[in-house]
Amino acid sequence: MERGASRLLEAVASATASALEEAETTLPADVLGAIEGALERERNPIARTQIENILENVRYAGEHALPICQDTGVPVVYLTLPPTVPFTPELREAVAEGVRRATVAVPLRPNVVDPLTRQNTGDNTGGGMPAVHVTPGDDLTITVLPKGAGAENCSRIAMLLPSQVGSVARFATETVLLAGGKPCPPVVLGIGIGSTFDGAAARAKEALLLSIDTMTPYEQEICDAVNALCIGPMGLGGDVTALAVKVRQGHCHTASLPVAVNVQCWAHRRATRRVAV
Amino acid sequence: MIHLTTPLGDEVLSLRAGDAVTLSGTVYTARDEAHLRMMEDGIPFDPRGAAVYHCGPVIADGRVVAAGPTTSARMNDLSGFLLDAGVRALIGKGGMGPAVREGLSGRGVYLAFTGGCAALAAARMRLVGVYYEDLGMAEAVWQIELDHLPLIVGIDACGGDLFADVGQEAKIHFEQRFNT
Numbered sequence: 001m002e003r004g005a006s007r008l009l010e011a012v013a014s015a016t017a018s019a020l021e022e023a024e025t026t027l028p029a030d031v032l033g034a035i036e037g038a039l040e041r042e043r044n045p046i047a048r049t050q051i052e053n054i055l056e057n058v059r060y061a062g063e064h065a066l067p068i069c070q071d072t073g074v075p076v077v078y079l080t081l082p083p084t085v086p087f088t089p090e091l092r093e094a095v096a097e098g099v100r101r102a103t104v105a106v107p108l109r110p111n112v113v114d115p116l117t118r119q120n121t122g123d124n125t126g127g128g129m130p131a132v133h134v135t136p137g138d139d140l141t142i143t144v145l146p147k148g149a150g151a152e153n154c155s156r157i158a159m160l161l162p163s164q165v166g167s168v169a170r171f172a173t174e175t176v177l178l179a180g181g182k183p184c185p186p187v188v189l190g191i192g193i194g195s196t197f198d199g200a201a202a203r204a205k206e207a208l209l210l211s212i213d214t215m216t217p218y219e220q221e222i223c224d225a226v227n228a229l230c231i232g233p234m235g236l237g238g239d240v241t242a243l244a245v246k247v248r249q250g251h252c253h254t255a256s257l258p259v260a261v262n263v264q265c266w267a268h269r270r271a272t273r274r275v276a277v
Numbered sequence: 278m279i280h281l282t283t284p285l286g287d288e289v290l291s292l293r294a295g296d297a298v299t300l301s302g303t304v305y306t307a308r309d310e311a312h313l314r315m316m317e318d319g320i321p322f323d324p325r326g327a328a329v330y331h332c333g334p335v336i337a338d339g340r341v342v343a344a345g346p347t348t349s350a351r352m353n354d355l356s357g358f359l360l361d362a363g364v365r366a367l368i369g370k371g372g373m374g375p376a377v378r379e380g381l382s383g384r385g386v387y388l389a390f391t392g393g394c395a396a397l398a399a400a401r402m403r404l405v406g407v408y409y410e411d412l413g414m415a416e417a418v419w420q421i422e423l424d425h426l427p428l429i430v431g432i433d434a435c436g437g438d439l440f441a442d443v444g445q446e447a448k449i450h451f452e453q454r455f456n457t
Binding site: 046049050053054056057060061064066067068069070071072107108109110111120148149150153170173174177180181182183184225228229230231232233234235236237265266267 | 295297332333334335337342343344345347348350370371372389391392393394395396397399400413414415427429431439440442443444446447448450451454455
């Protein structure tokens with residue numbers, strides 16, 4: 001029994017490291033497809049050079065197993081756990097061990113610091129890092145979403161009034177307007193609508209886990225509004241400012257309308273591993 | 278395509294926002310912490326004609342593994358002393374503020390490299406040396422030799438600012454859609 005438990009923890013650490021390595025050096029097919037689609041419809045010549053650089057960079061990074069971006073981000077990890085696997089401190093530590101291994105193996109830039117002293121922990125783990133989110137599921141799966149700071153820093157949350165339901169698109173578009181070229185557009189927006197102050201932010205990031213192959217009419221409407229700004233790739237002007245907008249919502253207090261916009265750069269990195277239990 | 282080589286001289290004055298250039302020669306990486314240290318202790322390299330790259334690279338085994346640009350706007354209030362000392366080019370992503378645009382006037386340019394293109398950049402770089410290594414990998418000043426890094430002139434020496442122009446247009450588009 002004890003041996004089985006330690007085998008599972010080792011499998012979790014190994015799968016976390018492996019998922020991070022994939023996420024840092026390759027792009028998911030839906031994201032790569034969206035960038036290729038952006039090159040097809042972009043008409044601005046400077047913007048086209050930026051998208052061509054991005055595609056060449058992704059190709060080169062993949063061929064040489066190098067990080068796509070030097071901001072290898074901070075690790076955000078989503079676990080689904082079956083009823084037979086409890087979320088224990090040991091399981092959490094196994095995920096952190098996977099992060100430490102990937103930091104050396106890929107290698108990743110050590111990005112995690114104390115918020116006030118700015119002292120670097122050196123291994124991308126620390127208090128609350130990696131951020132681990134757990135939901136019940138049929139299988140044990142580990143999804144990593146390394147999050148860079150350029151885009152994360154441009155994210156915003158608002159407590160709108162219930163009468164401002166029509167203003168969600170305005171708030172999201174304004175977020176991109178204020179961000180300009182800083183978050184490395186073309187961006188993907190994860191929008192969380194409803195729940196509570198903290199719940200909206202969590203949903204905004206969870207929305208980034210959804211495939212960007214398709215958009216609902218509501219997501220498309222917000223995406224069109226963002227693209228009409230013509231900020232373009234890297235803020236140098238152009239037709240494609242957003243690759244996609246994804247929305248995740250939750251119910252909320254009758255007096256509330258929390259809205260969070262989590263900005264994600266074009267290097268929308270994520271990877272999933274399933275661990276046999 | 279215009280080819281530039283460090284140390285940079287008056288040739289940068291004739292560049293215009295939107296021009297495509299390549300840069301070869303030496304660049305020095307610097308982020309927030311390095312700027313603060315240089316303001317206090319002095320610039321550890323010869324700033325005349327130099328190019329400063331806003332970048333926190335991944336370095337391993339004495340080579341540049343990944344080195345795309347970081348957000349330049351964080352250095353908006355930290356760049357004046359570099360330009361005063363003769364630095365001719367700031368390189369980064371996302372553009373910089375009005376104070377930097379004024380600081381570059383008649384002296385230098387801001388060059389934009391495609392954010393996130395860290396592997397592509399590293400393929401055109403050779404690591405030469407380092408200052409302030411105690412600041413850590415991301416914040417140290419790395420001396421890097423470039424081989425034709427492709428860049429766009431974002432801000433020129435005549436007040437031309439592509440990012441500001443795009444931002445102003447975006448603001449107009451936003452007002453038209455949401456404030457009518």
